[in-house]
Amino acid sequence: MCIHTLVGSNSAITEPIYKRNNFCRGLVHIRLTLLPNTLEMALRRLQKEFADIKRDPPGGCSAGPVNDNDMFEWQASITGPPGSPFENGVFYLKIHFPPDYPFKPPRVNFTTKVYHPNINSQGNICLDILRSQWSPALTASKVLLSILALLTEPNPDDPLMPEIARQYKTNIDKYNSTAREWTRKYAS
Structure with missing residues (x-):
């Protein structure tokens, strides 16, 4: 043979x-x-996700590649959820997809300052699906919707900003007031 x-x-x-x-x-x-190699699989997956976002954008969110030559670097925006201290704010994010996406999670950072127990001053986000709970079944749309939900429902038990988490737990009115002030100042 x-x-x-x-x-x-x-x-x-x-x-x-x-x-x-x-x-x-x-x-x-x-x-x-x-x-196909992993990089090409990631590229095809990102092209499909971008087409899906353009066709059926997730509520309160938008996202897409920064430029036509690089599908692995996206920018996104999230509109502050109604009824939250982030209401009427527009928050910008950077999304970096690794070459082995969707087997590894994207790196997502806010570029707009946010007063939140799960978002630090560098824009890093403490969200389980961006770490240990990542699954290849998740998409950029689902990640953005999860971040939107995190704005409404912070997780003070897993904070990046312990002092803000403490304030959220002990003085919610002060937390809401400061978050509204930051939204007016940085996300308008």
Whole structure:
């Protein structure tokens, strides 16, 4: 039996190797289908997610690539949820997708300052689905909706900003007042 491995192509081989290369005639041949590499899988997934967001944007959110040449760097915006201290604010975020997305979570950071127990001064977000609870079934839309929900319902038991979490637990009125003030100052 004659077995040959082809590398360097990401398209499916649709004819037997012996016909392509004029060897192994009369011997057992194998059709090879080369799997796309991880980077190409990530690129296709991101293109699909972007098309889905354009077709059916998640409520209160928008997102897309920073430029046409790089699908791995996105910018996003979230409108502050009604009834929250972030109401009427527009919050901007950067999303960086790793080359092995969706098997690893994106890195998401606020670029707008936010007064929140789960968001620090560098814009890092403490959200379980961006860490230990990540699943390849999650999408950029679901991540943005989860961040939107986090604005409405902070998790003071897993804070990035312990002093803000303490204020949220002990003096919610002061927390809401400061969060509203920051929203007016930084997200208007």
